[in-house]
Amino acid sequence: MTQVSTDILAVAREQVLAEGTGLSREQVLDVLHLPDDRLEELLAVAHEVRMTWCGPEVEVEGIVSLKTGGCPEDCHFCSQSGLFESPVRAARLDIPSLVEAAKQTAKSGATEFCIVAAVRGPDDRLLAQVAAGIEAIRNEVEIDIACSLGMLTQDQVDQLAGMGVHRYNHNLETARSYFPNVVTTHTWEERWGTLRMVRDAGMEVCCGGILGMGESLEQRAEFAADLASLEPDEVPLNFLNPRPGTPFGDLEVLPASEALRAVAAFRLALPKTILRFAGGREITLGDLGARKGILGGINAVIVGNYLTTLGRPAEQDLDLLDTLSMPIKALGSTI
Template sequence: MAVGGEPGDQGPPHESGGPGHGDLHGRCKAAGGAGIPGSVPPVRHLSATRPPPGPAPPRSSTLRGVLDALTHAENALLGERRPLTRAEVDAVAALSLDHLPDLIALAHRVRLAYCGPEVELESLINAKSGACPEDCAFCSQSARYATEVDVYPFLDLDEVLEAARATRAAGATQFCIVVAVRGPEERLLNRVIDAVKVVQDETGLEVACSLGLLRPEQAQRLAEAGVKRYNHNLEACREVFPRICTTHSYDDRVATARLAIDAGMELCCGGILGMGETLAQRIDFAFELAALEPCEVPINLLDPRPGTPLEDQTVLSPREALQAIALFRLVLPGAWLRLAGGRERVLGELQAMGLLAGANALIVGNYLTTTGRSPEEDHALLDALGMPVADGPGEGRFLVDADGAHARPAQPPRRPTIPVTST
């Protein structure tokens, strides 16, 4: 279902209270990556004049209404230091996009208070590409669709190590090994674990993995091998998920996310925005993620792939994407929110606004099947914003406690930066 109109016109948000956030600072303190530049295809944005069917949610049209909703959210998050309820988030989401700058400013203050100004960098390697048996509607690596994606088995160790060294050279701290499978069979898992050990020994990078659905013993083996963080995205909220995948269930994904935590790994769990969901469903998604208490939440913005069922899906407008990023920050105040695939196409020249709207992590370089931009461009962007690069998981230059983020004076900055404050 294509999304039409401005986000505020996309159906009534729910009124129930949301889940708690557990530890307000998330399950980890820091992490990192790199890649290769390339071109970005032209953008088709959502029409601002084509509302979807169904009733529109109530809007706070007066200045007093705007100030009330935003002030209430700010008092809860920064004054009372408590998570927002669903009704409180809905009140903010109902504001007209004319007030998007006010929402972005609040999300940035929340990010600084809970996480500090650092930005975590990570890169990916598509270590086994294509021929996936699953039918995820957004994915060009599915064997069910006629796409032009490269198909190859798990890379040799020297190729994985070369990519890891490039990641380290680009100033990133985390390297994620990704394979296109439903879940790893024994031989593949053994090869991944071998690669994890080589990368750790040769580069010192923190290694994350994304290998699909896991069994308990597989999660335990990865944790024992030193995998720091496991990525397994929910992709969409429970209500939307059956429209984008039928070969496994939403609950299958939730189960693997919980297995990763139970095994002692940090959880990286997010998804893709712009697959036809409503604004209310985006908020559903944020609260469902918060219930898992992930350390990291990747925010992908759909860049439709030729040959997939979503190839004709109209992409989000930049304003819709920024609104979603800011709302995710309000729901997940202490998580790493990582701008990932699609940011170049959807946000374009407004990528800096994504970092001011609450995001505090980036995937740098190329993605799994699409081209990103150079790490140098992202470093220049961070320097221009005065946002320092995180030194590594648990080793950042800022400590976060109940009173907010505080500089760690004993650890000098990697490069000169303009201080970022919450005022």
């Protein structure tokens, strides 16, 4: 194992750090098998890759749920599914509340505001509400607007592009081979189709998933390779925060060392991509882990709360970035 670990980090320095070419599926698996006593070295290599190919800037984003709960899909990790006995109840946000959330997000220093809805895909009413919300936000706040509204038709993709949506989030969630263990009401291929249409329409593609849902290390490496082939602009990395009442509610939280190893592995697979800390990092990594992750390949964070779970106060993340001398990405610039 020691010989493999030495070899793969040497390969990473030559292939990823020097040339900017991401690790393959098999190489990512070698990284995921590294022992804990090589973790600090791995994180250092991943951080060097991030600084070389992305720079020191960190993109900060806030998210808000326009429609919460009552979703018809059976994503086994999600407390917003209407098929599970979870404490989350269906609710909708009005436009003034949406604008206020965007204002508060901008005040935190964030440059990206993502409007999220718990749906299979948007209906006409929801799209009309999104359009009205985007117009109202633009009249009050200078911030890039992203959306996450489930699976789309070509017409809906075109409508969102016409609204000036900066980036569209639609997570593949996990490896193609493991997806049927996570969702049964739609397919991995349906999600992939939406992402392709979004890319072709000129919107930025945001696509990641959740680690720690029972997938094997081989499937985690497969997932990294899936994402690399998609070439997304941003990859949000979530860690399972088991939700009461969901099929995954009794799973164990991913060990911190395993989560950090995955962060570094995904950076080495995607050297030029925005890699964002998202849900579950607080319970999985804690404060020290957040610091190590930002020094181990992460170059974007979601600040504040998530859709149905609490996050870290925005001030804590911003103070950490200041301590690490990592500037917040300016509005309109690119990494």
